[in-house]
Amino acid sequence: MSAFLVKRLGFAVVTLWAVLSLVFVVVRIVPGDPAQVILGDQADATAIAAMRTRLGLDAPIAVQYWTFLSGALRGDWGVSLVTGRPVIQEILAVLPWTIELTIVSMAIGIVIGVPLGVWAAINRNRMPDYVTRIASLLGLSFPPFVSAIILLIVFAIMLRWFPVISAGQGSASAWFQAMALPALNLGLIMAAYITRVARSAMLEVMQEDYVRSARAKGVPWRVVVWRHALRNALIPIITIVGLYLGILIGNSVLTEIVFNRPGLGKLIVGALNQRDYTMLQGMMVIYTLIVVLVNIATDLTYALADPRVKLS
Amino acid sequence: MSASVHDAAPVAPPRLRWLKATISAFNANKTSWVGLVIVVAVILAAVLAPVIAPHDPLEQNILSRLQPPHENYYLGTDYFGRDILSRLLYGARISLVIGIASTVIAMLAGSLIGILAGWYGGRFDVVVMQAMDILLAFPSLILGLILVAMLGPSMENITIAIALTSIPSFARIARAPTISVKERDYIEAGRALAFSDARIMARHILPNIFPEILVMASLWLANAIRTEASLAFIGLGVKPPVATWGGMIREGFENILDSYWLVLAPSLAILIIVFALNILGDGLRDAIDPKLKGER
């Protein structure tokens, strides 16, 4: 394995550790005693003491930190203060919903966004470019819950093509029915972002000397665009699409609420409203894990796309 | 291209030059004028809300609840019989104040971090930017969500939370041009002329990267306004009964099946201001880009 990948893996581990530590610190420096906050103002001293023991807050800080870190690594993320079930089980129960939604949305975004961006770039300052630019700018201006509400009103309430609650399971058609609107909502917004990145990356690459060389040696135009130029433009596109996953995950929270679809988003909002501290801790850990894994995947793809990476 | 303009034009005093450059930047991409006009209109509406709002935004009128738009209530009334237009106008104040304040904080803090990291480089740069990357990698909406939930949903806390989530982006934006400008010979000439680091950063680097930062700020203002609305939609906005656009959508969403206008007006309001800011920033970025490339 190359030094580049080892370095990036190291960065991933550091990220994970840093975020976990941050979570640990934040939960403890927030104003007010968590036990007090959970139980409310009327709780008596013994109940609060019991809650502190249950949360592990009475142990020395170093022990708490060790318990937290080692627990996080072993998958022991404590027990939900609301349901009493292990946090990891609650999370694993809804995780597939969010993952499949994210993957399908990202696929929609890439499949629409990359060709559209290339098309706009090679028609720079002509009609296709103007239309694409305005459309993508409009697309990324939509707050995801607004676009979700519009999709909901038009396709679920007025046209009745899809269910109002997107939680179908079992048959393939039920899966599609449940997936269609949320994935379309997230996918189109993602496509707006990716179109812009693809366009600007292509514009830059099309001015490079090697594109001129390719034309000067009589390579057909479509090959110049799709092999010589796009292969190079993919390198920045991959990096930025990896970064956009953070936006996508944030947007999925809002989308899950509007479409009433199970997933991490609904889980975290529930935990926030009910002040379920252990659940929140677990949520932050899982989000960090997802981000770190995505980063590794991005780096791998990047290394595959750019021959200059492997040697450095 | 503006090169041809400069050849013949008589030399203007420095201040006018700046103004002329700004106007020509707008003219280079005419749609940015549209964005500017809309943004100015929304700011005026927010500032003048007490004067132009037809009703008190908090006044409940049980007798006229959930009314569709008509001449008394141009945009209808909500579940408590409050005037939606008035709430919309007052909501603009919250959106703009939180948006502008958080963007300014993030811009100042982020640019400072980025310029220092880019200028000094080395270990300092590596450590600071790794920290920024960690923050950047984390989904910003979820980070904001958690921060607001922990700190409590007040205007100050929401502003701080949104600012914190955007600092890394500004640091990145400021660092890249700092590094490329740092490599320019005129910076090395400045060192040879025995100028201090502080002087080179403030007088030579900052003016050269400032337009880029300012343009990014207009794009990030759009993002901040959208994030504020998203937080309010989730229930982490400024506490009711204060009118916020995201909060209005949240309340209206309960009655969406029969009273669509509750959601429609605030949704359009958010979309329009965010779109206008994006057009503005995008147009300006296009305008300053070729120039920076032309310098080589």
Place this chain on the structure above:
Amino acid sequence: MSAPVLSVQNLQTAFRIGGQWRWAVEDLSFDVAPGQTVAIVGESGSGKSVTALSIMRLVSAANGRIEGRIALEGRDLLALPEEEMRKVRGNDVAMIFQEPMTSLNPVLTVGFQIAEVLRYHRGLDRAAAEAEALRMLERVRIPSAKARFSNYPHQLSGGMRQRVMIATALACKPKLLIADEPTTALDVTIQAQILELIKTLQDEEGMSVLFITHDMGVVAEIADRVVVMWKGRKLEDAPSAQVFNSPVHGYTKALLAAVPRLGDMLGHGLPLRFPRIDPDNGEVRGQPVEAADTVKAGEAPLLEVSGLTTRFGIRGGVLGRLRGRVHAVEDVSFTLQRGETLALVGESGCGKSTTGRSILRLIEPSAGTVRFGGRDVTKLGKADLLDVRRSMQMIFQDPFASLNPRKSVGSALAEPILVHGLAKGTEAQERVADLLRRVGLAPEMGVRFPHEFSGGQRQRIAIARALALSPKLVVADEAVSALDVSVKAQVLNLMLDLQAEFGLAYLFISHDMAVVERVSHRVAVMYLGEIVELGPREAVFSDPQHPYTRKLLSAVPVPDPARRSLRRELAVDEIPSPIRTLDWSAPRQTLVETAPGHFVRQAL
């Protein structure tokens, strides 16, 4: 004479800039005969590159317009549909470019990029195309071609990449090769190799070459016929010998007069000013004048560098451990008198620029001492360093990058004066006006911004800024390399004038041997971070002692068409890298005085 391969008639090319059409090439006609090499010569903005792109029809259709007739063996290229034209490119007419570093696609292998041409033009299948591509790599004399075949461009040096470009261009045996400044970005010894390779391949293939360049020396080496262009128009079109020996047009005369020729300086002990040229008709006025003797030989040296060493660590691997070092500057010692010009010459990576920057401590040297006016610069604290730096200034290569684009020229010149409290208010303004006058610009120009000036004017401004603090030493790092020949001559004259006026000492860093011979008192030749030869200019140029100095001098193209038939051996040497392993220790060598003041590096 047989029918021309290429016949350009009344070519006009225009670009739309800011809504207006501007002519880049106007009414240009010339022919290229079979097997002939025609050079198009001109300075920047002459339209020479646009001519090449017009023949290939690579001018953007949206912003460009080509008129006239470009006939390739009688077939009008401008009348062809785009798809037919595509079949001509790379097949009948091939082109190579100036920047070998960026002209190859970084994500495709070298072999693939050569084979691609054969697949599209010859319809070969993959295996056949690759076999032929490998043969092409061997034909351009790339060592161990088989291993190189699957390399990516970043794994090759600039010279090797240009060979790959040539292999790609010649794969389909074109009738015409267009070479647009193919050696400008290369070092002089590599340039000599590539020129030789093009000549050899031309003989083997019997193709015609259209060679575009700004370098009269290269023209003399390679061209049968010369077309001189100026502002989009053809001024002269004649056989090489005629152009060099009896130029007709004033501009051509001026151009030739401004070209420093290696060997011109025999019999001149002191730097020689360039002749004055009438800007209107290009007539040369008067004879070149020898500069006054400015060297204060009797005094203590102004600058005394001894044992200067600058190394950069190379970190790699997972933990960023030190893997090796770049020995950029190794044990460099020399002195410089007031009013003297010492030239530091060498090819890229030899450490000449790093030496200059290390002396000013813009880069921290690793070892050695730099005594300036008696003080050791390397030992100074921050405040003292800033103080000493005011007496040592620097001028850079790129006139576009060396001025802050957002500062007016006047305020850029006033800044050092104000910051260091040399003057205030109107007195400072006076000083700025005076500086501008001294470098030959009008004081009123101070309100303008850098982009409103030409490259030569910008370099004058950069010189004025360097003079603002009345320095004693100026480090000129490739200060005239980016300028056109005629402008270069003017700026060099200015530097000589300023030296006479202020007694300036110059550390003149350059790769251009001809310019160095013209302006310097003494010369130090650098190779792999070390000074291999140091001596009076006349001695080094007329009696080079070190083998590297000899190689360097023999590689410099000389503007003398008699050398056209001269053939060198087809070398493939690369410039070695100064990157060493951690345990590397320098071979024990030292500078030995072979004649008074003439030192050569020799083994102990």
